[in-house]
Amino acid sequence: MRADVVVVGAGPAGLAAAVRLAEGGRKVRLIARGNGFTHWGAGAVDVLGRIGGQRVERPLDDLAGLAADHPYRVVGAEALRDGLDWFLGFAAAAGLEHQGDPARNRGQVTALGTLRPTCLLPTPAAAELRGRVAVVGLAGFRDFSAALCARGLERSGHAVTTATVELPPWSHRRYFSGVELARAFDDQSFRERLAPGLAAAASGADVAVVPAVVGLAHGHEPWADLQRRVGVPLVEAAVAPPCVPGLRLFAAWRRRLDELGVSWQFGFPATGVERAGDRVMAVRCEGAARPVEIRCDEVVLATGGVAGHGIEANRDGSLTEVVAGLPVAGFPDRTGFVSGRFLAAHPMGAAGVRVDAELRPVGDDGAPLLANLRCAGGLLAGHDATVEGSREGVALATAARLVATTRAAGKTDQAVKRG
Amino acid sequence: MTSLDTRVVVVGGGVTGVAVLRDLALRGVDAVLVERSDLGTGTSGRWHGLLHSGGRYAVRDEESARECIEENMVLRRIAPHTIEDLGGLFVLLPSDDPAYAERFVSGCAAAGIPVEELTPAAARRREPLLTDGIEAAYAVPDGGIDSWSLIRSMVADAEAHGARVLPRHPVVGFERDGDRLAAVRVRDQAGGEERLIGCEWVVNAAGAWAGQVGALAGVPIEMIPGKGVMVVMASRYVRGVVNACRKPADGDIVVPQHEVAILGTTSVQVEDPDDVSVDPAEVDRMIDMCAQMVPSLSGGRALRAFAGSRPLYKPPQQADQATAGDTRAVSRTFTVLDHAERDGLANLFSIVGGKLTTCRQMAEKLVDQLGERMGVSVPCRTAEEVLPGADHGSHRLAGPLAAVEQEKEYGTLLCECELVTTERVRETVAGGLVELEDLRRRLRLGFGPCQAAFCAWRAAAVVCEQGGGGDRDLLAGLARFLQERWRGQHATVWGDQARQALLNHAIYRGIFDLEADHQDEASAWASGGLDWSQAVAPRSTREE
Numbered sequence: 015m016r017a018d019v020v021v022v023g024a025g026p027a028g029l030a031a032a033v034r035l036a037e038g039g040r041k042v043r044l045i046a047r048g049n050g051f052t053h054w055g056a057g058a059v060d061v062l063g064r065i066g067g068q069r070v071e072r073p074l075d076d077l078a079g080l081a082a083d084h085p086y087r088v089v090g091a092e093a094l095r096d097g098l099d100w101f102l103g104f105a106a107a108a109g110l111e112h113q114g115d116p117a118r119n120r121g122q123v124t125a126l127g128t129l130r131p132t133c134l135l136p137t138p139a140a141a142e143l144r145g146r147v148a149v150v151g152l153a154g155f156r157d158f159s160a161a162l163c164a165r166g167l168e169r170s171g172h173a174v175t176t177a178t179v180e181l182p183p184w185s186h187r188r189y190f191s192g193v194e195l196a197r198a199f200d201d202q203s204f205r206e207r208l209a210p211g212l213a214a215a216a217s218g219a220d221v222a223v224v225p226a227v228v229g230l231a232h233g234h235e236p237w238a239d240l241q242r243r244v245g246v247p248l249v250e251a252a253v254a255p256p257c258v259p260g261l262r263l264f265a266a267w268r269r270r271l272d273e274l275g276v277s278w279q280f281g282f283p284a285t286g287v288e289r290a291g292d293r294v295m296a297v298r299c300e301g302a303a304r305p306v307e308i309r310c311d312e313v314v315l316a317t318g319g320v321a322g323h324g325i326e327a328n329r330d331g332s333l334t335e336v337v338a339g340l341p342v343a344g345f346p347d348r349t350g351f352v353s354g355r356f357l358a359a360h361p362m363g364a365a366g367v368r369v370d371a372e373l374r375p376v377g378d379d380g381a382p383l384l385a386n387l388r389c390a391g392g393l394l395a396g397h398d399a400t401v402e403g404s405r406e407g408v409a410l411a412t413a414a415r416l417v418a419t420t421r422a423a424g425k426t427d428q429a430v431k432r433g
Numbered sequence: 434m435t436s437l438d439t440r441v442v443v444v445g446g447g448v449t450g451v452a453v454l455r456d457l458a459l460r461g462v463d464a465v466l467v468e469r470s471d472l473g474t475g476t477s478g479r480w481h482g483l484l485h486s487g488g489r490y491a492v493r494d495e496e497s498a499r500e501c502i503e504e505n506m507v508l509r510r511i512a513p514h515t516i517e518d519l520g521g522l523f524v525l526l527p528s529d530d531p532a533y534a535e536r537f538v539s540g541c542a543a544a545g546i547p548v549e550e551l552t553p554a555a556a557r558r559r560e561p562l563l564t565d566g567i568e569a570a571y572a573v574p575d576g577g578i579d580s581w582s583l584i585r586s587m588v589a590d591a592e593a594h595g596a597r598v599l600p601r602h603p604v605v606g607f608e609r610d611g612d613r614l615a616a617v618r619v620r621d622q623a624g625g626e627e628r629l630i631g632c633e634w635v636v637n638a639a640g641a642w643a644g645q646v647g648a649l650a651g652v653p654i655e656m657i658p659g660k661g662v663m664v665v666m667a668s669r670y671v672r673g674v675v676n677a678c679r680k681p682a683d684g685d686i687v688v689p690q691h692e693v694a695i696l697g698t699t700s701v702q703v704e705d706p707d708d709v710s711v712d713p714a715e716v717d718r719m720i721d722m723c724a725q726m727v728p729s730l731s732g733g734r735a736l737r738a739f740a741g742s743r744p745l746y747k748p749p750q751q752a753d754q755a756t757a758g759d760t761r762a763v764s765r766t767f768t769v770l771d772h773a774e775r776d777g778l779a780n781l782f783s784i785v786g787g788k789l790t791t792c793r794q795m796a797e798k799l800v801d802q803l804g805e806r807m808g809v810s811v812p813c814r815t816a817e818e819v820l821p822g823a824d825h826g827s828h829r830l831a832g833p834l835a836a837v838e839q840e841k842e843y844g845t846l847l848c849e850c851e852l853v854t855t856e857r858v859r860e861t862v863a864g865g866l867v868e869l870e871d872l873r874r875r876l877r878l879g880f881g882p883c884q885a886a887f888c889a890w891r892a893a894a895v896v897c898e899q900g901g902g903g904d905r906d907l908l909a910g911l912a913r914f915l916q917e918r919w920r921g922q923h924a925t926v927w928g929d930q931a932r933q934a935l936l937n938h939a940i941y942r943g944i945f946d947l948e949a950d951h952q953d954e955a956s957a958w959a960s961g962g963l964d965w966s967q968a969v970a971p972r973s974t975r976e977e
Contacts, residue, residue: 051939054936054939055939055943055944056943056944067948124944124945124946125890125945126890126908126945126946126947128908128945128946128947128948129946130944130945130946131946154845156845156847156855156891156894157891159891159894159895159897159898161894161897161898162890162893162894162897162898162907165897165907166908189846252944252945253944254886254887254890254940254944254945255940255944319935320931320932320935321932321935321936321939323932326928327926327927327928327931328927328928329717329927329928347713348713348924348926348927349713349923349924351923351926351927351931352922352923352926352934354920354923355916355919356912356915356916356918356919356937356938356941357912357915357916357938357941357942357947357948360934360935360938362926362931362935363935363938399943400935400938400939400942400943401942401943403943405943
């Protein structure tokens, strides 16, 4: 098996990198252990929500205040803007329009009634909360409580009413997850039957908050249709994983990979690389029935940090990058991984691989360790995506930077071949 | 200040205090129990859940061993619903002393503990994950017991017989009248006001904290808090209890309990019974030692570690006995102190030492002595009267699943790990709930492998829907619940559990945007004396 580029990891960074490299004409293979933060996130594009616990209003203006090894400082503001602009175009073309200005943060309503700072929101989550807000729960869906969400929104000064509407009869009446409920919303007759109750619950309100489960397979169409029927702007609130808006986006990523002829495999965890000098010649992974080796010119590691399985946190306090054995700064013992307070930042959340401006991993002396392996997304040192609210921004910015550096590397390769 | 009167005030809401309360109630003596926190939050809630056969004491402490096997049999009769009939093995490894095994067998015989020798092959058929290198194995009637369930049942029985229970009422002092304690002064944590409980007798059943209660009454009681660290593994590993057949040491027991296995335990003397800190090195040692018996533990996933304080008592005449920091040398039997003869305080008794398995017998001995002084001649009935709930038969692991399926409640399952339904949370909240955290002890909510990632806020939603929680309280209560789950985890965060921890963080901090100020409220609450969660901090704490 061969590819120009093997991308390892199918979170936001790996998916963006694979699509963008393929759009640039490269033959790309994408392999991944499993799903990434499309499934586990809030369904928004976070760029920079907080610095030192304080909310950030204008993320692009605050990049200079970040540490020198922060991925945004490494790739530069231009790559971030490029990544966000490219994403807005990609999402719109896939029928998943996002709203927002990369220069300005906004609040995303959550199931707890908090307004989490984020930057770009899919249109179903983007309407402003103003005037009278109706929070509407769906009977039997335990991952969204109108009362709990309303309690939080009231605290931020909103005038809130609550209601819970009964669901029309459908196939999963006893036990259902958000994903199953979202599939029910794909059915037009389900929406038709639900709409009157929802409209009654939202009557008199200027906007209605519902859990983010309004449709799965048809992009934003089920939401737009339901909103039309109800006659009140509907806002999808972020709920606990799995993240339905992220699943919609994930489906769009996969469609795009197929369009571009990218071969992708999930359930293929990379286990190592074959090296020759400072170059990686092949990526080894577990295949369906036997180990597989994929020869390639270049590797993009987008395997994530400790949370994403890209880095293993060991019992002795050390940290291991799992595919290529890249150096990651560990701790004297494992108590260093975490803070005593659960909601505080945990040092292992910011652990990662240090890279140069071309995203190549570097050693202690700052020199690149491998010529044709680059890192993207949560695997990078210098940021804690959960605490600072930067996950999608870092993914898209580093993918943008990869495209630029790969172009340069490709030219070099061609020059070598010509020589 | 409000006040009430009773004949006996029992101080301490662990198993011992509750057993004393029940014993008094069954003898028709009016009594009130006061507890500084929720019931079962001290040592009774911080242990490995072993219903002792007595085997662990068979070689060195025959008196404790005999008490254990007697009470083991009594509890199986009166509280089967709190017990999982696991059975236990003592396994002899090649590195262990065969002579110890001989002393073990004869010690069991002397104490009346039924013991059966198994061949190594038979032992491995019974416990397939045992190491294949064992020399011998001995089967004893060890079991598992759910202390919170036992406490609830004993309280229900006591209340049905007229007793009263005041949780979250720490004792702040005693009113003294000559050589008697005339009243107990407590603080109502909910309202903040003090209450005076007039009484004829006081029983100090504060366990490892008995010295502190004694000090408030002006009597010296020297306790030796013996800290024991335990590690919770993410699955059961073993069918029954597995013990090492050797002199008790760190990491010599594996107790399967509900969905997890608990590895125990260290035994270190500490100054303060509230010191429940855990050193990661202790966790490593426990896993490594237990893995000698069950090798797959070494690659296993540890969910959390916690510590409890054994209520060990140092009698004055033993004051010079060197324990060298290892509290295993101190007897595990119990002692009733009559402070009239000991300290000239006419109406105070203390009960110290002992262990959960013997709590009923401890209560019986104490109330016998107390009753003699009070002029109450009603005999003890606690060994005969079965507890409320006993008609459900003994606890089986699959019981909750069967109940959920038979009652077709699966549609409202709120905590998947522990099979807690929304209806049960609603009932519990409606029955009066001070803290979200109390759901953990009532329902086991949040105990499973995800450590409350998906159930804590669902439970908060139920509380909210039933009108509970003040304006800001609710999210702060949620933060407290999460913090309580977290504080046992810092020593076990590696591998899969590191990913789990960061996922939980990504949910609560990342998606739900719970902020540091919610946590600050949680900290302020904890330092108010309701709980000792602030006593624990990792050795190297890095805050933001």
